[in-house]
Amino acid sequence: MSSNVVLQVENLHTSFFTRAGEVKAVDGVSFYVREGETFGIVGESGCGKSVTGLSILRLLPEPSGQIVAGKIILEGKNLLELSKKHMRAYRGKMISMILQDPMTSLNPVFTIGDQVGESVRMHQDLPENMVEAEVIDALRLLRIPAPEMRINEYPFQLSGGMKQRVVGAIAMSCRPRLLIADEPTTALDATIQAQYIALFEDIQEKTNVAIIFITHDFGVVARICDRVGVMYAGKIVETALTRDIFKNPKHPYTIALIKSVPQLDRKDDQLFSIEGQPPSMLNLPPGCRFCPRCTVALDICKEQEPPEVKISENRSVSCWRVK
Amino acid sequence: MFSTISTTKTKTKKQYRGVTRTARIIQGFAFWVPLIVMVVMIIMALFANWIAPHDPNQGKILDRLLPPSFMEGGKSDYLLGTDLIGRDVLSRIIYGARISLSVSLLIILVTGGIGTILGILAGYAGGRTDAIIMRIVDVALSFPGLLLAMLLAVAIGPGFKTVVLALSILGWAGYARMIRGEAMRIAQSDFVAQARVNGASGWRIMIRHIFPNIINSLIVLMTLQVGMIILAEAALSYLGFGISVPTASWGSMVADGRANLDNAWWIAAFPGACIGLVVLSGNFLGDWIRDKLDPRLRQL
Amino acid sequence: MATKILLEARDIVKHYPVTRGLLQRTVGWVRAVDGVSFSIEYGKTMSLVGESGAGKTTIARQILLLEKLTSGSILFEEKDLYKMTPKEIKAEYRPKVHYVQQNPWSSMNPRMRIKDVVGEPIYVNNKQSKKDVDKDVVKLLEQVGIGAEGINRYPHEFSGGQRQRIAVARALALNPSLLILDEPVSALDVSIRAQIMNLFKDLQKKFNLSYLVIAHNLATVRYMSHSVAILYLGQLVEYGDSETLFARPLHPYTKALISASQLTLPEDSEGKAKQIILTGEMPSPLNPPSGCRFHTRCSEANERCSKDVPEMRKVGKQLVKCHHYE
Numbered sequence: 001m002s003s004n005v006v007l008q009v010e011n012l013h014t015s016f017f018t019r020a021g022e023v024k025a026v027d028g029v030s031f032y033v034r035e036g037e038t039f040g041i042v043g044e045s046g047c048g049k050s051v052t053g054l055s056i057l058r059l060l061p062e063p064s065g066q067i068v069a070g071k072i073i074l075e076g077k078n079l080l081e082l083s084k085k086h087m088r089a090y091r092g093k094m095i096s097m098i099l100q101d102p103m104t105s106l107n108p109v110f111t112i113g114d115q116v117g118e119s120v121r122m123h124q125d126l127p128e129n130m131v132e133a134e135v136i137d138a139l140r141l142l143r144i145p146a147p148e149m150r151i152n153e154y155p156f157q158l159s160g161g162m163k164q165r166v167v168g169a170i171a172m173s174c175r176p177r178l179l180i181a182d183e184p185t186t187a188l189d190a191t192i193q194a195q196y197i198a199l200f201e202d203i204q205e206k207t208n209v210a211i212i213f214i215t216h217d218f219g220v221v222a223r224i225c226d227r228v229g230v231m232y233a234g235k236i237v238e239t240a241l242t243r244d245i246f247k248n249p250k251h252p253y254t255i256a257l258i259k260s261v262p263q264l265d266r267k268d269d270q271l272f273s274i275e276g277q278p279p280s281m282l283n284l285p286p287g288c289r290f291c292p293r294c295t296v297a298l299d300i301c302k303e304q305e306p307p308e309v310k311i312s313e314n315r316s317v318s319c320w321r322v323k
Numbered sequence: 324m325f326s327t328i329s330t331t332k333t334k335t336k337k338q339y340r341g342v343t344r345t346a347r348i349i350q351g352f353a354f355w356v357p358l359i360v361m362v363v364m365i366i367m368a369l370f371a372n373w374i375a376p377h378d379p380n381q382g383k384i385l386d387r388l389l390p391p392s393f394m395e396g397g398k399s400d401y402l403l404g405t406d407l408i409g410r411d412v413l414s415r416i417i418y419g420a421r422i423s424l425s426v427s428l429l430i431i432l433v434t435g436g437i438g439t440i441l442g443i444l445a446g447y448a449g450g451r452t453d454a455i456i457m458r459i460v461d462v463a464l465s466f467p468g469l470l471l472a473m474l475l476a477v478a479i480g481p482g483f484k485t486v487v488l489a490l491s492i493l494g495w496a497g498y499a500r501m502i503r504g505e506a507m508r509i510a511q512s513d514f515v516a517q518a519r520v521n522g523a524s525g526w527r528i529m530i531r532h533i534f535p536n537i538i539n540s541l542i543v544l545m546t547l548q549v550g551m552i553i554l555a556e557a558a559l560s561y562l563g564f565g566i567s568v569p570t571a572s573w574g575s576m577v578a579d580g581r582a583n584l585d586n587a588w589w590i591a592a593f594p595g596a597c598i599g600l601v602v603l604s605g606n607f608l609g610d611w612i613r614d615k616l617d618p619r620l621r622q623l
Numbered sequence: 624m625a626t627k628i629l630l631e632a633r634d635i636v637k638h639y640p641v642t643r644g645l646l647q648r649t650v651g652w653v654r655a656v657d658g659v660s661f662s663i664e665y666g667k668t669m670s671l672v673g674e675s676g677a678g679k680t681t682i683a684r685q686i687l688l689l690e691k692l693t694s695g696s697i698l699f700e701e702k703d704l705y706k707m708t709p710k711e712i713k714a715e716y717r718p719k720v721h722y723v724q725q726n727p728w729s730s731m732n733p734r735m736r737i738k739d740v741v742g743e744p745i746y747v748n749n750k751q752s753k754k755d756v757d758k759d760v761v762k763l764l765e766q767v768g769i770g771a772e773g774i775n776r777y778p779h780e781f782s783g784g785q786r787q788r789i790a791v792a793r794a795l796a797l798n799p800s801l802l803i804l805d806e807p808v809s810a811l812d813v814s815i816r817a818q819i820m821n822l823f824k825d826l827q828k829k830f831n832l833s834y835l836v837i838a839h840n841l842a843t844v845r846y847m848s849h850s851v852a853i854l855y856l857g858q859l860v861e862y863g864d865s866e867t868l869f870a871r872p873l874h875p876y877t878k879a880l881i882s883a884s885q886l887t888l889p890e891d892s893e894g895k896a897k898q899i900i901l902t903g904e905m906p907s908p909l910n911p912p913s914g915c916r917f918h919t920r921c922s923e924a925n926e927r928c929s930k931d932v933p934e935m936r937k938v939g940k941q942l943v944k945c946h947h948y949e
Binding site: 044045159160161162189190191192193194195198216218219256257260261262263264270271272273274277278 | 674675782784812813814815816817818820821824839840841842843845846869879880881882883884885898900901902904905
Binding site: 512513514516517518519520521522523524527531532535536 | 687689713717718720721722724726729730731732733734735743744747748793
């Protein structure tokens with residue numbers, strides 16, 4: 001893993017303008033990802049992690065979804081300043097995305113070869129006879145057995161795990177610099193999940209791609225992520241190296257979350273559970289967003305939002321209790 | 324829509340709302356205009372006695388074939404002109420609304436009712452019941468409706484009853500097929516499994532669980548049918564198997580006016596326009612209802 | 624000993640026919656469940672663990688009598704369910720066995736108010752007046768932590784976690800002895816899961832409930848279960864006491880599952896057992912492999928494994944189906 005930063009997100013604000021008001025789905029998020037590194041974004045549903053991924057690709061549903069402020073810098077270029085046409089050239093070639101549901105990610109009426117080939121044809125200027133070689137190459141990268149036969153098959157002929165690999169092949173076909181994976185393993189069985197994650201570690205080693213791994217599953221985080229950002233109600237509340245997040249979490253939400261997840265390695269008699277529910281994004285509380293559910297809240301937490309404090313090289317927390 | 328964004332703060336919200344507002348205005352048209360049209364038609368049908376300026380069935384021979392009042396040669400008495408026998412076109416249209424709408428309503432209720440009951444039965448019970456009902460549906464759908472109308476007209480004579488019978492005997496089949504599909508889907512759902520685990524009987528499940536969940540589809544189907552049925556009744560009357568002269572129905576008026584299209588176009592044109600308006604309105608409203616009732620994943 | 628067993632499944636088999644052609648000839652069988660036996664004691668939790676396609680939900684549907692077994696028997700309170708008349712089933716079985724499903728969004732009729740949703744089992748079985756049913760519903764909702772003001776609301780007005788609680792209230796309506804929980808928390812947010820799992824444990828203590836939990840997440844399983852059965856391709860491969868199984872897994876598949884579910888941190892991997900990653904995927908139940916069904920993915924498979932079907936053997940306190948334990 002080199003120290004070249006591939007993606008730098010600075011103070012990203014993404015909102016959805018609905019009839020009910022402005023939903024600040026992403027409210028000031030900053031992080032970076034280096035070449036060959038996997039950065040995990042962990043959080044529960046509604047925290048804004050998927051919207052962050054979509055924002056980077058500028059694939060928000062319009063006209064309601066808009067990036068309102070911030071910078072998204074990919075290898076020196078601010079993506080938010082690119083024209084639509086230019087951005088389209090980036091999608092698939094420089095950045096690509098894998099989504100959660102393998103069932104709906106593939107078009108049922110086109111063959112595997114057509115779908116992987118579509119990506120190749122769009123971004124690479126190759127003569128037709130070389131496109132197939134590229135497709136087979138991409139399928140091999142994802143360890144899909146007998147790729148020469150697969151290219152003529154249809155999605156319904158493949159299992160869930162295999163479909164997800166094809167999705168991965170489409171994403172990696174043009175060897176992007178950044179891969180955003182949005183809960184790609186959630187719909188997979190445990191043993192298939194383990195295969196898939198090992199596969200991605202392998203791919204990362206071979207191609208040096210930077211990965212943003214969006215998930216709610218700490219087990220997956222532990223396995224594949226080098227660094228992690230924990231998101232809650234539109235903000236990143238803590239960023240750290242993976243081992244530090246587990247061994248020494250600092251933000252009350254991170255601490256509570258890790259305690260509330262049953263782990264195979266210890267036998268719990270009673271699970272710690274976090275009271276209440278995440279706040280409504282239309283009606284955010286003043287002050288720290290986690291304060292209503294926080295067991296160790298201070299007075300200032302109710303009034304002011306804590307700033308992000310950089311504790312060390314790879315560590316930052318947004319909490320009044322951490323200086 | 325997405326222009327270059329600098330790193331400065333929030334764009335004014337007005338810009339975003341602006342785009343959606345135009346879209347919303349157009350969408351509004353698609354709702355209000357058809358609704359007003361339908362309401363006007365319903366009022367015409369209900370209060371024909373009070374609204375219509377003249378007797379629809381009696382005409383003054385002296386006033387025959389008068390053009391609409393806003394054209395040269397027309398009389399202010401007869402806003403939309405008169406027909407061959409001097410009957411006021413406007414009054415006939417107003418009374419015609421009564422016929423067209425009541426025929427549609429009756430047929431929709433009857434066909435919708437039968438179709439729903441059989442559809443739910445077929446979809447939930449499956450097996451032989453399903454097979455039998457669906458074969459009957461197949462027959463009904465493939466039977467030529469026009470032929471049936473003709474046979475009925477011969478058997479019991481043309482008129483209101485004939486139209487209703489002709490369109491009802493076969494009309495339920497379309498509903499049955501669609502509702503069956505919905506019912507099958509709902510029968511597979513988790514909450515129906517729960518009801519079975521709780522010991523609910525088949526009838527209770529069909530009435531309490533399946534029916535309330537197909538109402539959406541049913542309403543949409545029914546609204547979209549309004550236009551079709553009015554057209555069908557108009558066609559039957561035009562061909563002489565339905566409502567016949569002298570009773571005013573939009574279809575029979577168009578039939579009457581056919582022969583005089585070149586010299587007295589208003590006799591056929593205005594009732595024809597009414598048919599078109601109601602069919603369009605029904606379709607628009609049906610679409611609107613379908614969109615409104617569609618469960619959206621996001622409120623965006 | 625025998626009187627402590629609430630539900631027993633004996634060698635249950637469920638095959639689904641595959642038909643083809645105009646005349647719907649049967650061309651094959653999907654062997655979804657192929658000879659499974661287990662028992663659940665009063666007041667205890669048994670978990671059925673397996674991946675998708677293993678047959679867990681099929682087993683649940685057989686026990687709930689939503690489908691009919693191809694062969695085998697199910698004994699409830701020592702009575703064979705298939706020898707009972709429909710009346711007896713409605714009177715003696717249905718009230719005692721209930722079901723909480725995975726998806727809190729589809730397990731309730733979206734058109735029914737909560738009081739009708741939770742009250743339905745009572746109404747259908749007891750013929751009480753609506754008012755009395757409502758009173759019972761309020762009590763049930765309180766037990767699961769939902770306030771009485773909720774009774775006139777519709778399911779979509781509640782969050783996922785709250786709906787799951789309502790589903791539990793419905794399942795408790797007739798004072799059941801056994802609840803079948805089908806992946807009860809996997810559709811919920813991580814921080815809500817703990818709440819619901821704690822609720823299950825509390826209710827078990829309070830009412831001496833038995834649970835049959837269907838899950839694929841081993842951590843959840845370990846937290847909730849007294850006994851565990853591991854299912855692979857329609858058959859049990861390991862079955863026994865929960866703690867023993869997790870401390871000393873015997874079957875290679877169990878070991879792989881545990882490995883896949885562990886929270887292994889890269890830095891800790893020296894010292895801990897190497898991660899076990901299985902190759903390939905679960906074969907189709909239409910055409911299960913010969914001999915031991917797991918041999919196609921097993922790192923410890925030998926020639927015998929592809930030829931002979933292993934028997935379920937007792938090793939210590941557990942039952943294992945593997946040639947390596949003979």
